[in-house]
Amino acid sequence: MYKRISGAKDVLPEESLLWQELEQISRRVFRAYNYREIRTPLLEEEALFSRSLGGASEIVQKQMFIVRNQDEVYALRPEGTAGLARAYIENNLDKGAGFAKLYYIGPMFRRERPQKGRLRQFHHIGCEAIGSHQPQVDIEVIALAHQLLRNWGAQGHQIKLNSLGCPKDKQALTQGVASFFKAKLSRLCADCKIRIEKNPLRILDCKNDACREAANNLSLGQGRLCPECNEHFSRVREGLTALGIDYEIYPALVRGLDYYTRTVFEISHPGLGSQDALGAGGRYDNLIKELGGPDLGAVGFAFGVERLLLVTSHKSQVTSRELVYLIALGEQAKKEGLKLLGQMRQAGICCDTDYENKSLKGALRKANDLAAKAVLILGDDELKKGAVTLKDMQSGEQKEVALASIVAELI
Ligand code: AMP
Numbered sequence: 001m002y003k004r005i006s007g008a009k010d011v012l013p014e015e016s017l018l019w020q021e022l023e024q025i026s027r028r029v030f031r032a033y034n035y036r037e038i039r040t041p042l043l044e045e046e047a048l049f050s051r052s053l054g055g056a057s058e059i060v061q062k063q064m065f066i067v068r069n070q071d072e073v074y075a076l077r078p079e080g081t082a083g084l085a086r087a088y089i090e091n092n093l094d095k096g097a098g099f100a101k102l103y104y105i106g107p108m109f110r111r112e113r114p115q116k117g118r119l120r121q122f123h124h125i126g127c128e129a130i131g132s133h134q135p136q137v138d139i140e141v142i143a144l145a146h147q148l149l150r151n152w153g154a155q156g157h158q159i160k161l162n163s164l165g166c167p168k169d170k171q172a173l174t175q176g177v178a179s180f181f182k183a184k185l186s187r188l189c190a191d192c193k194i195r196i197e198k199n200p201l202r203i204l205d206c207k208n209d210a211c212r213e214a215a216n217n218l219s220l221g222q223g224r225l226c227p228e229c230n231e232h233f234s235r236v237r238e239g240l241t242a243l244g245i246d247y248e249i250y251p252a253l254v255r256g257l258d259y260y261t262r263t264v265f266e267i268s269h270p271g272l273g274s275q276d277a278l279g280a281g282g283r284y285d286n287l288i289k290e291l292g293g294p295d296l297g298a299v300g301f302a303f304g305v306e307r308l309l310l311v312t313s314h315k316s317q318v319t320s321r322e323l324v325y326l327i328a329l330g331e332q333a334k335k336e337g338l339k340l341l342g343q344m345r346q347a348g349i350c351c352d353t354d355y356e357n358k359s360l361k362g363a364l365r366k367a368n369d370l371a372a373k374a375v376l377i378l379g380d381d382e383l384k385k386g387a388v389t390l391k392d393m394q395s396g397e398q399k400e401v402a403l404a405s406i407v408a409e410l411i
Contacts, residue, residue, distance in 0.1 A: 007112070007120030009306070017316045022152060022308060023105055026125045029148045033140065035103040035127050040083040042107065043067060046075040052082035052287060054258025056198035063110040065120075076109035080126050081259070081284070081300055082291075088130055089293035099131035105305075117275030117307055126281070126302030130288060133297035135232050138263045138283060139239035141299050145267060145279060146245050148303070153314040157269045157278055160250040161240075163233035163262050165225045167286065170261060173224055173254075174200050184214045201254040207274070220251035229262055236263055259284040263299065269311045278311065279303035321394070324351040324410060325367035329360060329379040337378050340388070340403065347407050367393065376406065 050060045065076040077083050093100050105125050112118055129137050164170045178200035189208040255264045264282035281301020289295045328337030344351045354363045367375045377389040388406050391398040401409050
């Protein structure tokens with residue numbers, strides 16, 4: 001018997017209802033903020049990701065699913081920003097509307113060690129605003145993420161905020177972090193000994209106790225940012241405060257990808273355990289240019305769908321009692337029944353029938369199991385009269401209704 005691969009998940013119909021509602025709530029929030037949906041391919045050139053995220057990032061180094069096609073190397077997208085930026089440039093979206101607000105919902109793939117909250121195929125709900133350096137856009141994107149969580153019924157999450165500054169500031173930060181840890185090299189884990197050469201900021205994300213302890217006295221406080229970046233960060237903080245959005249400054253929040261500049265943020269939830277990030281994002285002011293497009297500022301974020309589903313008190317609003325179940329007894333009734341089902345479906349009524357040749361009793365039991373709202377019984381007697389018996393499954397009451405008027409009666 002085949003099993004699903006490790007780190008992949010089947011979303012069964014019950015749970016699927018919640019997925020649909022989360023998507024619907026998200027789409028409504030994106031709409032309110034005037035974001036439009038974009039759908040980009042699951043496969044992209046591998047080079048797009050190594051260029052965007054950085055060859056030394058954890059994702060590019062270890063986590064991409066690679067697909068080889070003759071001389072070409074593709075990757076299953078591990079995140080949405082790079083593909084979206086590629087699509088923005090390739091489709092000249094800067095020439096039309098200019099400033100663009102785009103959102104996406106879909107699967108991402110990372111070859112990680114599966115554990116609770118960490119899958120190999122997971123899903124992102126994310127957005128990007130491309131075409132502005134204004135701090136108001138950072139504020140708007142964080143406010144959007146905050147509202148999405150509120151509308152979804154999540155509570156108790158925390159917004160962690162930091163600024164990496166411009167590329168110059170970020171380089172100085174990287175050098176500072178590297179020289180701090182070089183003095184403590186022997187205490188670092190094997191991975192961090194490599195990170196110190198390739199991507200020193202990633203040491204700050206290491207979960208290893210010894211590395212965390214080594215980071216204890218690292219000072220990443222005030223004064224790191226150039227005056228412009230400092231001003232930008234102040235405006236972001238003021239804007240969030242003015243909107244009543246709580247956040248905490250986390251100087252050690254660095255995000256491990258090359259493209260981030262200035263504002264970075266992460267939203268965590270204590271109910272998630274060790275994989276506590278619900279979502280994250282930030283500004284990437286050089287990516288569009290790096291990929292061959294115009295020099296445009298951009299900012300975005302992504303939530304993990306599977307984690308959003310773990311932290312909500314949201315219950316499915318879909319009333320399961322909407323099904324009308326037809327029980328047609330006998331060949332002639334079954335033929336008539338098919339027509340009746342067709343009419344009901346055309347009228348948008350959710351209906352079904354028994355395809356297992358059950359007795360009346362068995363079919364009624366099935367209707368009950370399916371939580372049907374009503375049952376229609378069509379037997380020889382009813383056929384002769386051109387009628388159908390309508391049974392209300394909650395009250396148990398039943399009456400005969402003319403076949404010609406049953407659809408109207410049900411509506
Ligand atoms: P990242 O691009 O890593 O910041 O991911 C954004 C969000 O996606 C995270 O905060 C998680 O909620 C979710 N996420 C990332 N990786 C995984 C994974 N392997 N499995 C499940 N969710 C993930």
